[in-house]
Amino acid sequence: MTDLNAPSAPRIPPKRADAQRNKQMLLDVAAALFVTSGVEVPVREIAARAGVGTGTIYRHFPTRAELIIAVYRHQVETCAEAGPVLLARYVSPYAALGEWIQLFVDFLATKHGLADVMQPGDPSFDALHRYLIDRLVPVCMAFLDAAVEADEIRPDIQAYELMRGVGNLCIGAGNDAHYDARRLVALLIAGLRRAQADARVDPGDELSG
Amino acid sequence: MTDLNAPSAPRIPPKRADAQRNKQMLLDVAAALFVTSGVEVPVREIAARAGVGTGTIYRHFPTRAELIIAVYRHQVETCAEAGPVLLARYVSPYAALGEWIQLFVDFLATKHGLADVMQPGDPSFDALHRYLIDRLVPVCMAFLDAAVEADEIRPDIQAYELMRGVGNLCIGAGNDAHYDARRLVALLIAGLRRAQADARVDPGDELSG
DNA sequence: ATACATTACGGAACACTGTTCCGTTTGTCA
DNA sequence: TGACAAACGGAACAGTGTTCCGTAATGTAT
Structure with missing residues (x-):
């Protein structure tokens, strides 16, 4: 030593x-x-x-994004580490996923403007985007794989896509009393369930007259 | 004359x-x-x-937002006017809503960066936000009211909230080959269905051990 | 056609970003 | 204490949206 x-x-x-x-x-x-x-x-x-x-x-901090990462690294790590714990604690991987996603939303939605910059494209914030994605997508994937295995959710959704969607739904939360990111995320997660009819229906089956 | x-x-x-x-x-x-x-x-x-x-x-165009509004006004009007037509054509208001939302997503997702700027808060873009909201929320509300009336969807979602959520999901679409806004919106709409279990489950019912 | 008042134009200038650069100061160690 | 590398401060640069005002074009009345 x-x-x-x-x-x-x-x-x-x-x-x-x-x-x-x-x-x-x-x-x-x-x-x-x-x-x-x-x-x-x-x-x-x-x-x-x-x-x-x-x-x-x-x-x-060579760029703003790296300062943001440094400030929130601990909370992101905590969220990521909670994943396997929740997954082990629940019988239903789907229920565990819902719980974990809520943790993530609670984190994102209370950080004014963090969700806004969590997108790719802006080269200045790519480091931030990559950090969050690299750290959290594998955790999310474990939930999805287990839930698909248990036949609880549809198998055609990718962890990256879901995390981006949840992140996007958190944009502007807190600026708008009439917008509740948590409720919309819950809706999105509810839409994952298996045996759920697709939103788009063949008009041939549904048209009146 | x-x-x-x-x-x-x-x-x-x-x-x-x-x-x-x-x-x-x-x-x-x-x-x-x-x-x-x-x-x-x-x-x-x-x-x-x-x-x-x-x-x-x-x-x-006193502000950028007003130029954007002017450029897209015609498409927004077309989308808004399609609402009542679709609602009348379908037996199921829920199916009609899904169809209409797809129209809106097709519009938003193909306009690089338009969804990014559709949020409240930025005073410079408030005019744009208000225009889209004022024009489209009433149309959406007609779908939701009819679908609730037909007992097809849960009654606890507001038209404004849904439109904001859909708009948010369209952010960054087109910049990212691994992100499909249409699929996520379809998920969100699927989550509206009635008799759908909430994503969050009381741990007392689900905990193992 | 010409003069003229009004309308509209162009682009410099302002305020505000993130970021870079470099002369100056400070901490450390011999 | 002296020397030197490390770190500092803030001016300067580049790029936004927006405003301002002297100048030019336009339509009209003569």
């Missing part, structure tokens, strides 16, 4: 004291501002509240 | 010829650019391609 740092990470320089202090300060200030002003709060404002220059923020 | 213009609108000045020409040119250029570059294409680029200055574009 000669190395008190990470056992295997190639972290050569232990960093300067002021740098560590500033990084932690930025994380704390960003977390607070994300709550009050959303994740789209200007970088300048985070820097100002932390009492540092804009250069400092970009030295520690 | 002394007035060849709009019969009741208070349109006092018939406008100058160059102004009319520029307005039409801007609509055409914007429609083309929205297809190739999405509705988030810079205002400067629309102006440049139309051969006008940025001032001109803002004189005709």
Whole structure:
């Protein structure tokens, strides 16, 4: 035990004291501002509240997305780790999936604007999108596989697609008293059930007259 | 019949010829650019391609949202008018709703970035959000009321909420080959069905051990 | 046809983003 | 204490949407 740092990470320089202090300060200030002003709060404002220059923020977090990841990493990990636990606890994988998705929605919907930037396309936020997808899609896939195996849900839905859909439904939650992301996500999950008629029906069977 | 213009609108000045020409040119250029570059294409680029200055574009369309509305108004009207027709044609209001929602999704998902901007909150795009909501929510409500009346769907979903949910699911469609907005919307609509178990189940009934 | 008032135009300028760059300051270690 | 690498601050850059105003085009009255 000669190395008190990470056992295997190639972290050569232990960093300067002021740098560590500033990084932690930025994380704390960003977390607070994300709550009050959303994740789209200007970088300048985070820097100002932390009492540092804009250069400092970009030295520690090369892009806004990486700051967001750092702030929420712990909660995302918690959510991901809850997956196997829930799956083991329930008889019904479908019920377990519903429970887990609720955890995810509770996380996303309370982070103003986080869902908005969780989409691919914007190169600046690709790191954030990839992190969330890479971490959570495998967890979701375990639920889906088990539920399909148990013949509880239709087999034609991909974990990635479902996570993107749930993420999209969380966009704007909190800005709009008449929009309840949780209820819509519950609807989406309900639509997964097997033996559920498709929304689109052949008009030949249904037309009147 | 002394007035060849709009019969009741208070349109006092018939406008100058160059102004009319520029307005039409801007609509055409914007429609083309929205297809190739999405509705988030810079205002400067629309102006440049139309051969006008940025001032001109803002004189005709005080905000980007109003230009977008003008470009798509005809398609939105068509979609809205299709509602009552479909509702009358089908025996099942639920089947009619599914058909109509598909029309809406086909419209939204093929307009790069339009769904992204259909949310409330951004004051610059509030006009666009309100236009779509005001025009389409009443149509949707007719479907829902009829389907509830026919006991086909659960009664606890609002037309506004459903439209927002469908709109959200269309965000990013087209940027991502692995994301199919139509399939997810179909899932959401399937979740509307009555007698459908809620996604969330009381753990007391389901826990193993 | 010409003069002229009005309407509309063009693009520079403003305010606000995220991000980069570099001269200056600070912490660490000999 | 001195030297030097590490880290800092904030000006500067690039790209948005939007506003402003001097200039040009247009329609009309003469």
